[in-house]
Amino acid sequence: MKKTDEFLVDRLIWKAKKYNFPTNYSFFYNELSADVQQYLNVYIEKFVAGKPVLFFTSPSKKWTLVCSRQIICNDNKDVFKIIIQDIQELKPTVIDNASSNKLVDLRESEKLEWHQMTVVDKEKNSYILYADKGSDLFALWNILLMAVRLYD
Template identity: 25%
Template sequence: MRNSEEYIENRLKWRAGKNGLPSANSYFFDEIDTNEKLKFHEILQSFDIGKPVLLFKGENNTWTIIGTKMIASGKDSSFEAIEHSEIDTYTVGEDPMGIFSEPAKMKDFDKAKQHQIIMKAKEGRILTIHGQRGSELYAMLNIILMIDRITTTNEK
């Protein structure tokens, strides 16, 4: 049961609810408009993201879908995706802690202005996960933290 798509879907929805989602720019995928669902299914057809559970709409036509197997993020119809088990490290915004580059000066880092999460896959690939500035982005980060814990626990 712990590895099942149903379990992961339920955990994603539970964590989303604990973080005040859905909200103005985040949705449960099964509750969005049918035409929008079809658009995203067409875009994502080459990947097995599992069951799409959460949709986050970011700035300038960017979006992120968290599925039961993968996270996909992009702009319009171009995107990149990562399997949950392939996530190595991640940070909010422009890498303030220097995980991917030199550390930014923390006094110059404004949490409220961040609208992306930078992720590194285990093989070294860097991805940008898009969201809205503010609480929705940090809710997404909390969901990714939970995914990381589930994946790490399942690998043991």
């Protein structure tokens, strides 16, 4: 069954509301100022990305925009785009950065400091997505988990 952009937007908004959107660093796209929307629209190819829905930023000004079909991310150097349907795996960047023979201690207090996650696509390309630390990052993570499952 092919899902419409309207259906996907509705699901993304529904899931975001479960995480008490908006916060200090996460926003509904439609509630952003006209200036911010105009800035983000430069990066959105509507026929590929679909409709912009959620915007995550961080104190470092790195940001992630979740659209109905694509994720757009700016790490303050480059802007990259990932088709949601092409996502194979989501994982903590702290684990991705650890050496293969080092055990990673994932204490709850350390998780509250996480501000980035790694996304791996079906071609094994890795991308780092950004949000504010703690609950905003985990909201992004869980929203993306749902979005990926909607495309399965």
